[in-house]
Structure formats: C-alpha cells, structure tokens
Amino acid sequence: GAGVSQSPRYKVAKRGQDVAxxxxxxxxxxxxxxxxxxxxxxxxxxxxxxxEAQLDKSGLPSDRFFAERPEGSVSTLKIQxxxxxxxxxYLCASSLLGGGAFFPEAFFGQGTRLTVV
Amino acid sequence: xxxxxxxxxxxxxxxxxxVTLNCSYEVTNFRSLLWYKQEKKAPTFLFMLTxxxxxxxxxxxxxxxxxKELSSILNITATQTGDSAIYLCAGVGTxxxxxxxxxxxxxxx
Numbered sequence: 120g121a122g123v124s125q126s127p128r129y130k131v132a133k134r135g136q137d138v139a140x141x142x143x144x145x146x147x148x149x150x151x152x153x154x155x156x157x158x159x160x161x162x163x164x165x166x167x168x169x170x171e172a173q174l175d176k177s178g179l180p181s182d183r184f185f186a187e188r189p190e191g192s193v194s195t196l197k198i199q200x201x202x203x204x205x206x207x208x209y210l211c212a213s214s215l216l217g218g219g220a221f222f223p224e225a226f227f228g229q230g231t232r233l234t235v236v
Numbered sequence: 237x238x239x240x241x242x243x244x245x246x247x248x249x250x251x252x253x254x255v256t257l258n259c260s261y262e263v264t265n266f267r268s269l270l271w272y273k274q275e276k277k278a279p280t281f282l283f284m285l286t287x288x289x290x291x292x293x294x295x296x297x298x299x300x301x302x303x304k305e306l307s308s309i310l311n312i313t314a315t316q317t318g319d320s321a322i323y324l325c326a327g328v329g330t331x332x333x334x335x336x337x338x339x340x341x342x343x344x345x
Contacts, residue, residue, distance in 0.1 A: 123278075150331065159337075160338075161240075161242075161335035161336050161338045162279070162324070164332055164333070164335075167331055167332065169331070174331065175332065208277060210277070210278070210279075212333070223284070224281045225270075225333055226281065227278040227279045227280070228278060229276075229278045230277040232277075
C-alpha cells in the first residue's frame, strides 16, 4: 500500500477485555516496529520484527502483550486482560531494510488510540 | 541504557521567529539520528543524519549532527502557524529507534 495502515483507529475496551490491533506495513518493508505513546510522551519501543522473526520484544510491558507477524507482512499486537494503564496510542512503523550498516527512516501509521475504561 | 533527551520540552513563539530545538543521545551502536514532526498522530519524517557537521536542509528547516557532542539541532526559520507540532528526534542503534519525549512547538499568529 501507499503507507502504513493501522486499524482500528480508535478502540474503547472495558477493563479485562482482550484487544487486537492490526498493522499493514508498506509493501516490501522488512522491518516492523510497534511503539506505545502515552499522552505527552514520546513513542516508547515495544517490539521489532525483521520479516516474520520477532528479534526484540524487550519493550513489551508485561506478558499480557503479544505481537506476531506470521507471514512477514501484516502484524497484530494483542493485549490480554486490558488495564487502564494500557490506554495510549499504539503506533506501528515499517522501514525498507533491516540490520546491516544502513538503517533507513521508518514510516509511521496513524496509530490506534486505545482507551480502557 | 539507551536514551534520547530533547529540550526544551515546549516552546511558544510568534510567526517569523527562528527556533532551535535540541536533541542529545546515548545510543548503543549508534548509526543515525532522525527528526520527525508529529501533528496529529503519525510522526512524519523530516531528516536523517548520519555524518557529523553536514547540514541537511529542507525549506525553512535545517538540521545538523555533532557526533562528538552526541547531539543534534533542528532549526526552523521564519516560523509559521503550520509549524506548530511536536518535534521528535530518534537515535537509531542496531535496529531500535529510541525516541525522545519531543519538543512541543506552538507558533502564534
């Protein structure tokens, strides 16, 4: 596609509910990132995929958070048993290459604003 | 621990003013520094800097990297109301983009 697409744009979940956030990266992009952005803060790294391999999940705040990219394109971030502190904008970004000496700019989607009530 | 610090946190100026935004970084296996503009949700890419002392320029915006000082600045000249946004810088290491908190710029007419 022309850009990184995320869905849904907005999600309201009741505390304890499971949610799934989807990211369609730019076609052919090797790297995919998930970030969490709380109000007034910069994006915080959650996890990184190079194709289908999840190379780093060190930023996932708890074992309630799970991400996958089974075919190396679309990715899903799942949050189980949502808590109020999970309320944030979840940004997905992709970049053309992965690793190596040159790491190009990442392009971001519009994000999903998750509100847990 | 990798970190990126931006200053000031917020800035209010009048149209026509020139502003300088600062970014300092400590990033393992540093490769590049990126600047983004965030207006609504999606940060949009402005510059990527990999070499010290080489200014990148786009219209009224320019940026430069100082690897010795582990810092970068973003300059905006003749500011316009449309420049009002959060400006994010990110240090890129092996693969992670480590973002700062951002500088919130408001340009008054």
